[in-house]
Amino acid sequence: MSKKIKYISTRGGNESLEASEAIIQGLSNNGGLFVPTSIPMMDFTLEELLTFDYKKLAYEVMSKFLSDFSETELRNCIDKAYDKKFETEEIAPLVQAAGVAFLELYHGPTLAFKDMALTILPHLLTTAVKKQNSNKEIVILTATSGDTGKAALDGFANVPGTSIIVFYPKEGVSEIQKRQMTTQEGSNTHVIGIEGNFDDAQTGVKNIFADIDLSKKLSDSGKMFSSANSINIGRLIPQIVYYFHAYKEAVKQKYIKNGDTVNFTVPTGNFGNILAGYYAKQMGLPIGKLICASNENNVLTDFIQTGIYNTNRPFKLTKSPSMDILVSSNLERLLYHISNNDSAEINELMNNLSKFGLYEVTSLMKVNLHEFIGGYTTEEETDKGIENVFNETGYVMDTHTAVAYSVNNSIQDIPVEAEKSIIISTASPYKFAADVLNAIDPNTYSEMKNEKDISKILTELSQKTKKEIPPSLRDLHKKPELHNTICRINEMKKLVEAIVLD
Ligand SMILES: *Cc1c(COP(=O)(O)O)cnc(C)c1O
Numbered sequence: 001m002s003k004k005i006k007y008i009s010t011r012g013g014n015e016s017l018e019a020s021e022a023i024i025q026g027l028s029n030n031g032g033l034f035v036p037t038s039i040p041m042m043d044f045t046l047e048e049l050l051t052f053d054y055k056k057l058a059y060e061v062m063s064k065f066l067s068d069f070s071e072t073e074l075r076n077c078i079d080k081a082y083d084k085k086f087e088t089e090e091i092a093p094l095v096q097a098a099g100v101a102f103l104e105l106y107h108g109p110t111l112a113f114k115d116m117a118l119t120i121l122p123h124l125l126t127t128a129v130k131k132q133n134s135n136k137e138i139v140i141l142t143a144t145s146g147d148t149g150k151a152a153l154d155g156f157a158n159v160p161g162t163s164i165i166v167f168y169p170k171e172g173v174s175e176i177q178k179r180q181m182t183t184q185e186g187s188n189t190h191v192i193g194i195e196g197n198f199d200d201a202q203t204g205v206k207n208i209f210a211d212i213d214l215s216k217k218l219s220d221s222g223k224m225f226s227s228a229n230s231i232n233i234g235r236l237i238p239q240i241v242y243y244f245h246a247y248k249e250a251v252k253q254k255y256i257k258n259g260d261t262v263n264f265t266v267p268t269g270n271f272g273n274i275l276a277g278y279y280a281k282q283m284g285l286p287i288g289k290l291i292c293a294s295n296e297n298n299v300l301t302d303f304i305q306t307g308i309y310n311t312n313r314p315f316k317l318t319k320s321p322s323m324d325i326l327v328s329s330n331l332e333r334l335l336y337h338i339s340n341n342d343s344a345e346i347n348e349l350m351n352n353l354s355k356f357g358l359y360e361v362t363s364l365m366k367v368n369l370h371e372f373i374g375g376y377t378t379e380e381e382t383d384k385g386i387e388n389v390f391n392e393t394g395y396v397m398d399t400h401t402a403v404a405y406s407v408n409n410s411i412q413d414i415p416v417e418a419e420k421s422i423i424i425s426t427a428s429p430y431k432f433a434a435d436v437l438n439a440i441d442p443n444t445y446s447e448m449k450n451e452k453d454i455s456k457i458l459t460e461l462s463q464k465t466k467k468e469i470p471p472s473l474r475d476l477h478k479k480p481e482l483h484n485t486i487c488r489i490n491e492m493k494k495l496v497e498a499i500v501l502d
Contacts, residue, residue, distance in 0.1 A: 004067045007034040007233060010336040011350065012343030018068040020128035023121075023234035024138070026227030027209050032346070033332050034233050039282040040064035042244075046258050046286075049248050054082055054091040057248070058120075058241045064283075065237045066124075073127050081120035081238075085109045087470070092116070092242050094249035094422070097395035100408065101255045102425040103246040106398075110180065111428035111470055112322070113273065114151035117230075117238040122155045122162065124234045125226065129161065137223045139500050140164040141208060143201035145269060145322045146173035147427065149191070150180040152228040157186030164228070165190040165499060167201040170486055172321055174432050175454055176473065183479035190499055191483035194492065197315050199327050202229070204492040211493065218500060230272030231329050239276035244285055246422050261418040265291040267404040267426050268300060269323035271330035277424075278334060278371070288418030293407035294376040295320045300328060304374030307366040309349075311357040318379060319435040320399040322427070327353070335361065338368035373414060375407035382406060386439035396465045398427040399435050429465070430458060430473055437461045453477055 007022035009015055011032030017025065022034040044052075044060055052060065058078045059071075066074060082091050087107040095102045108115025125138060140162060142152050149166040156164040168181060170193035181191045194201050208214065209225055218224060230236060243264065251258045264287060266274040274292055281287040294301050295318045303309045311326040318324055332346065338361075339345045345362065352359040361369075377385070382399055385406040389395050397405055404423050429436045434457050438445040441464055451457060455477040462469045487495055 003038065003040060005036045005038065005040060005065055006067070008037060009033070010035055010332050010343060010346050012347065019066040019233070020068050020131045023124055023128045023232060024132060024134070024224075024226055026225070026232045027206070031210060031350075032343070033231055033329070035333050035336055036065060036233075039279055042284045046251075049244060050251060050258070052248065054241070054245060055079065057244055058082065058238070061241045061244060061283075062237055065233075068131065069127065073131070077120055077123035077127055080123050085119060090249070092245055094246055094253060094255070095395070096253065096255060097393045098389045098405075100405070101250055101253070101420070101422050102397075102401065103242065103249075103422055104425045105242060106425065106428045106431075108151070109472060110147070110150045110154050111431045111472065112147035112151060113424070113426040114147045116242055117235045118148070118151035118155040118228060120238050121152075121228060121232070121234045122159050126159065126161060135222070136219070138162045138226050139218070139223050140228045141205050141225050141496065142166045142228045143198065143205040144168045145198040145324060146177040147322050147431075148229060150177065150184070153181060153184045153186070153189050153191065156228070157184065157189050159188070163188035163190070163500075165192065165496060167192050167194050167205060167492060169193070169197045169201055170195055172197050172317060172324060174321060174434070176431055176433060176476065177321070179454065179476050179479075179481075182481045182483045183476065184482065189483075191485070192492075192495060193486040194489055195486065196489045198325055199315065200489045202327065202329065204489055205229070208493050208496055214493070214497065221501060223500060229329070230270050236272060236276055236279075236330070239273060240279045240283070243277050243280035243287070247285055250422060256420055259286065260420075261286045261288040263288045263291055263416060263418045263421040264424060265293055265404045265408040265421050266424045267320065267323055267400040268292045268294060269325040269328065271300070271328040271334065273424060273426070275330045275333055278337075281371070289373050289416050290371060291373045291375065291408060291411060291421065293404040294374070295323050295382070295403050296376065296378060297324050297326060298376035299326050300331075301374040301376040304369055304372045307369065308360045309353070309358065311353070319382060319432065320403050322400055323403065335365065338365045340364070373411055373416070375411050377403050377406040377410070383439040385409075386436060390440045390465070394465075396429045396436065396440075396467060397425065398429040399432045400427050401425040402439075428470060430461065430470055433457045433461045437464065440464060
């Protein structure tokens with residue numbers, strides 16, 4: 001029997017929840033994030049790991065964290081998630097190119113790594129609701145920098161007992177990301193653009209969660225809020241699985257030897273993906289450094305180097321919009337772990353963050369941060385990375401993956417214990433087709449710059465790279481736009497009320 005894991009808030013208090021309760025609730029009542037009471041150790045050997053397929057592995061990893069799910073319940077969720085929705089049988093292929101290995105996490109239905117967790121979250125959530133004998137309708141409230149929104153909409157569309165509201169920054173997502181969301185079908189889906197950036201959307205959503213009046217009204221009408229953002233442990237836990245899967249594939253392909261330590265380089269925004277890597281390492285997977293790659297919004301790079309987190313800087317719109325974030329929510333979980341679970345300290349840091357936009361961690365925490373390396377790339381370096389890798393090898397990276405690739409190259413001089421890195425590839429190049437085309441063929445792109453028909457850009461990229469357009473994007477330009485609501489930041493709450501209380 002493995003140890004029973006419960007969930008407590010990073011900001012302390014007496015709440016101690018079962019996994020299913022934490023998944024339903026999303027965020028702790030005191031504003032903190034739920035963390036496991038301890039991080040379970042892997043109880044299989046690396047030899048055994050080699051024999052696991054993705055579903056078996058998902059069960060072995062997730063069951064350690066979801067202590068109150070029965071074996072049948074969890075296996076059902078896994079079976080429904082990791083099936084033919086994914087383009088490839090191995091779910092997440094590891095591809096070697098340009099001297100490194102890329103873990104491609106974008107072969108799910110919406111073409112970004114968010115599918116790795118959001119194909120299973122609706123099943124975990126509806127199972128959790130049944131376990132808790134709740135008859136409340138769940139209203140999923142989500143802020144998105146572009147990819148979570150579509151993946152969550154796809155996952156929750158027409159799921160009985162749920163509805164979903166997505167807020168995206170009107171000017172802060174790619175044309176394809178926007179169309180993927182505004183064409184979403186399903187009578188329980190709502191998509192709203194805001195006049196603000198992702199941080200505004202995320203803060204707005206957190207404020208709605210914290211609004212006691214509204215949750216009371218909601219409860220009286222038989223509903224409750226939950227979250228599909230990576231603040232929900234139901235997002236985070238499924239993401240741990242693919243670090244083990246990557247290790248297995250790397251051994252099978254002889255990229256590393258079994259038992260070797262390997263680094264992971266992760267294009268980072270809200271710090272969810274890389275935190276899952278940290279959990280995998282704590283569980284015993286031989287990971288060396290976790291390399292945190294940022295774009296020009298490089299708060300995390302400075303933080304990892306200095307221990308000072310400072311959001312007082314301009315917010316930049318980049319070609320890797322899913323990483324345009326200054327306040328990385330999941331960092332709070334890391335702070336909790338590297339402070340040896342010091343929730344008083346976390347309260348103080350988070351107070352400083354909301355008062356001054358700034359905090360500095362303790363010297364103990366600075367030492368513990370050494371498991372990470374931080375780096376960032378400029379927009380030009382990102383473009384160069386895409387162009388060079390394509391010209392030299394024919395391999396096509398999206399803009400987010402290219403940030404990680406370039407950071408991974410730039411830190412080659414730093415001595416680390418592991419020789420090799422696996423780069424986490426987070427999106428299909430087609431999702432950011434215009435910017436990818438611009439990087440590999442600026443001349444053609446400049447002729448097409450004002451092209452409103454996205455299918456022409458997709459076709460051009462496909463001819464250029466000799467790779468097929470993913471089926472889900474082929475007809476995107478023909479689909480009717482079903483959602484066209486735009487609102488100001490201070491109208492978010494009113495809109496949510498109108499939707500959920502009508
Ligand atoms: C969400 C996202 C990221 C950032 O992941 P986090 O877990 O928020 O750090 C990176 N790349 C793409 C394509 C994404 O969709």
